[in-house]
Amino acid sequence: MSPPDGTGAFTPTDRSRVRRRPQRARYDEAAVYGILDAGVMAHVGYVIDGQPFVTPTAYWREDRKLYWHGAAASRMLATVAQGAPVCVTVSFLDGFIVGRSGIMHSLNYRSVMAFGRARLISDLGEVRAAMDAFVDRLYAGRPLKLRPTTDDELRRITLVEMEIEEASAKVRDTGPGDLPADEGWPAWCGVFPVETRIGPALPEPGMGTGGAPTPDLAPYREGARLDDTLAAAAAAYGLPVST
Amino acid sequence: MSPPDGTGAFTPTDRSRVRRRPQRARYDEAAVYGILDAGVMAHVGYVIDGQPFVTPTAYWREDRKLYWHGAAASRMLATVAQGAPVCVTVSFLDGFIVGRSGIMHSLNYRSVMAFGRARLISDLGEVRAAMDAFVDRLYAGRPLKLRPTTDDELRRITLVEMEIEEASAKVRDTGPGDLPADEGWPAWCGVFPVETRIGPALPEPGMGTGGAPTPDLAPYREGARLDDTLAAAAAAYGLPVST
Numbered sequence: 001m002s003p004p005d006g007t008g009a010f011t012p013t014d015r016s017r018v019r020r021r022p023q024r025a026r027y028d029e030a031a032v033y034g035i036l037d038a039g040v041m042a043h044v045g046y047v048i049d050g051q052p053f054v055t056p057t058a059y060w061r062e063d064r065k066l067y068w069h070g071a072a073a074s075r076m077l078a079t080v081a082q083g084a085p086v087c088v089t090v091s092f093l094d095g096f097i098v099g100r101s102g103i104m105h106s107l108n109y110r111s112v113m114a115f116g117r118a119r120l121i122s123d124l125g126e127v128r129a130a131m132d133a134f135v136d137r138l139y140a141g142r143p144l145k146l147r148p149t150t151d152d153e154l155r156r157i158t159l160v161e162m163e164i165e166e167a168s169a170k171v172r173d174t175g176p177g178d179l180p181a182d183e184g185w186p187a188w189c190g191v192f193p194v195e196t197r198i199g200p201a202l203p204e205p206g207m208g209t210g211g212a213p214t215p216d217l218a219p220y221r222e223g224a225r226l227d228d229t230l231a232a233a234a235a236a237y238g239l240p241v242s243t
Numbered sequence: 244m245s246p247p248d249g250t251g252a253f254t255p256t257d258r259s260r261v262r263r264r265p266q267r268a269r270y271d272e273a274a275v276y277g278i279l280d281a282g283v284m285a286h287v288g289y290v291i292d293g294q295p296f297v298t299p300t301a302y303w304r305e306d307r308k309l310y311w312h313g314a315a316a317s318r319m320l321a322t323v324a325q326g327a328p329v330c331v332t333v334s335f336l337d338g339f340i341v342g343r344s345g346i347m348h349s350l351n352y353r354s355v356m357a358f359g360r361a362r363l364i365s366d367l368g369e370v371r372a373a374m375d376a377f378v379d380r381l382y383a384g385r386p387l388k389l390r391p392t393t394d395d396e397l398r399r400i401t402l403v404e405m406e407i408e409e410a411s412a413k414v415r416d417t418g419p420g421d422l423p424a425d426e427g428w429p430a431w432c433g434v435f436p437v438e439t440r441i442g443p444a445l446p447e448p449g450m451g452t453g454g455a456p457t458p459d460l461a462p463y464r465e466g467a468r469l470d471d472t473l474a475a476a477a478a479a480y481g482l483p484v485s486t
Contacts, residue, residue, distance in 0.1 A: 015294060020317050041336045041350060043286040045297035051258060054288035054297050054332035056354045074263050089297035093284045095442075096463065098456075101390040102378050103400070107284060111299045135345050147344040147428040157346070175447045185390040188456050190446040192463040199338075199436030204418045213341075213431050220339065220435040 006033055015115055016166035024170050029064075031169040035112045036061045036090055037234055038227050040138070044068065045087040046079045053079075059088070060134050066114065067130055069159040077158040081120035086162060088114045096192040099176035100185040106172065108191065114167040118160040127154045130161075140236035141216045196226040249276055258358055259409035267413050272307075274412040278355045279304045279333055280477055281470050283381070287311065288330040289322045296322075302331070303377050309357060310373055312402040320401040324363035329405060331357045339435040342419035343428040349415065351434065357410040361403040370397045373404075383479035384459045439469040 009028040010016070018025035026032070042059040045052060055076040059068040066088055070077050080086050095108035121127055131154070132143040176189050200222045201213050213220065219232035252271040253259070261268035269275070285302040288295060298319040302311040309331055313320050323329050338351035364370055374397070375386040419432050443465045444456050456463065462475035 020314055040339075041334060041352065043288075043297050043332055043334070045286075045288045045295035045330075047290050047293065047295050050290065051328050051358075052288035052290050052295050052330045054286050054330045054356065056332060056334035056352065058350050071263055085294050087288075087295045087297045089286055089299060091284060091286070091299035093439075096283075096381070098382065098460065099389075101396075102374055102386060102392045103396050105378055105381075107301050109284065109299065113297065115294075131345055135348055138339070138348075139341065142430070143345060145430045146342075147422075147425050147430075149345045150424075153344075153346050175445065178447075179390075181393075182390050187385070187388045187390075188446065188454075188460060190444055190456070192444055192456075192460075193442030194439060194469060195442040196336075196437060196439045199438040201433055201435055202418065203431065203433040204421075211431075213433070213435075217341065217431060217435075226437060 006030060010164070010167045012168060013166060016113065016168045018168050018170055024172055026169045026171070027167070031171075032112050032114070032167045033061065035092075035110050035169050036066070036114070037239070038092065038110070038230055039090045040230070042066070042068065043089045044076060044080065045089065046076060046084055048075070048079055060137050062133065064164045066116075066162045066164060067134065067159065069131070069157050071156060072158050074158060077160060080118040080162075081158065081160050083117045083119060086116060086118055088116075088162065092196070093194050094173060095194050097176045098189055098192065099178070100182040100187045100189050101179060104176045104179065104182065104189075106176070108172050108174070108193075110169070110171045110173075112167055112169045114162075114164045116162040116165040118162040121159045121161055124151055124154055127157060127159050130159055131157065137237045137239060138233050139216050140233060145214075145216070198222055198224045198226065198229055249273060253407070253410045255411060256409060259356065259411045261411050261413055267415055269412045269414070270410070274414075275355050275357070275410045276304065278335070278353050278412050279309070279357070280482070281335065281353070281473055282333045283473070285309070285311065286332045287319060287323065288332065289319060289327055291318070291322055303380050305376065307407045309359075309405045309407060310377065310402065312374070312400050314399060315401050317401060320403060323361040323405075324401065324403050326360045326362060329359060329361055331359075331405065335439070336437050337416060338437050340419045341432055341435065342421070343425040343430045343432050344422060347419045347422065347425065347432075349419070351415050351417070351436075353412070353414045353416075355410055355412045357405075357407045359405040359408045361405040364402045364404055367394055367397055370400060370402050373402055374400065380480045380482060381476050382459050383476060388457075388459070441465055441467045441469065441472055
């Protein structure tokens with residue numbers, strides 16, 4: 001068991017231990033949660049008849065649990081809701097590494113691989129609470145301002161919860177390495193960072209709700225880094241912010 | 244067979260046909276290649292003993308082939324190089340969709356799922372050509388400026404090639420939908436676009452190659468959209484640009 005304050009760690013097994021460049025790996029909740037909470041789109045890996053599928057999907061986290069949802073017609077949800085083994089990967093491209101030899105070219109990135117088995121949440125009250133939590137976590141206080149979801153609408157949602165059994169985080173955030181053989185070679189070398197930011201808001205025309213976004217949407221101001229937006233949204237929601 | 248000019252299409256089967264919201268799906272090479280060529284990091288899905296794994300990795304495309312590489316110690320490469328079925332997914336988060344009811348909240352995105360089986364490229368000449376192509380495709384003309392890669396270095400690289408057997412693209416790029424029940428509800432609604440751009444270059448200190456990046460690196464100028472950067476790099480390399 002892990003303490004509830006996010007200071008615990010995952011225990012790697014053969015499944016989750018990072019083999020390549022283990023010095024870039026971390027297994028503590030702070031590192032894993034920090035990356036999971038910086039994203040909204042995950043890649044869910046599952047297997048049907050020996051064939052792997054990787055489906056991008058929106059997700060959110062609460063403690064050691066990940067949630068995602070969709071419509072009943074989703075093959076991915078039908079598969080994972082049966083308790084099949086799942087790998088959920090979240091990653092960010094952070095930069096282009098330009099070296100003085102071909103093999104020193106690389107990418108900076110952050111990633112988490114989380115393993116577990118999902119379960120279907122079918123209780124309508126639980127579905128409602130979870131769907132509200134997803135909106136609330138992104139746009140604090142917003143569920144109270146919205147047209148309430150009907151039970152019929154909730155019944156058309158397939159929602160799953162996955163307790164993270166194991167997870168590893170991997171980060172590369174440095175410049176190009178250098179080899180003795182590269183010495184004195186006159187090619188420029190360094191990093192081109194990749195930055196992901198919020199663009200200018202596009203109010204939906206014809207809905208009578210144009211103009212500036214309301215204060216609950218303040219984290220989504222133009223130019224904000226996506227990392228900062230999601231951290232600010234999480235803080236407003238009351239999620240402990242990972243570092 | 245498909246014409247070599249990128250105007251063909253993939254034939255969806257049960258494996259690749261999009262079930263959810265098929266109106267968002269495309270199977271033509273232009274759509275699939277356009278998304279694949281806008282990224283540098285893919286999520287490779289594979290199966291070991293029934294357990295799915297999703298590993299983020301750098302990749303590039305040439306015609307109907309995808310390439311990626313790593314070190315010999317990589318479990319992912321060891322698995323896929325044996326010809327196991329693989330799903331390679333590339334996706335981009337393009338925006339937050341904010342509706343007037345909880346269920347109308349969504350994300351804008353572009354994604355491709357590509358299916359196939361990879362093969363190991365072991366011929367040293369082929370490895371050299373492919374690794375040069377990867378650098379050249381990102382930074383046109385750069386391989387000629389770099390300290391040449393040695394055969395020993397090439398031998399430590401595991402490189403695989405996957406012919407794309409099937410692929411589907413899926414795109415959501417519109418505003419929030421609206422339901423009759425949402426009518427007149429006074430919550431702001433619209434889209435917060437997500438923009439990914441190149442940040443300020445960070446020359447590597449102490450390598451005597453500081454200062455402004457050389458002209459081969461022009462597409463990586465500060466503020467450029469990543470899409471535009473990769474399109475400009477592809478054009479400079481001579482890759483037919485997908486639309």
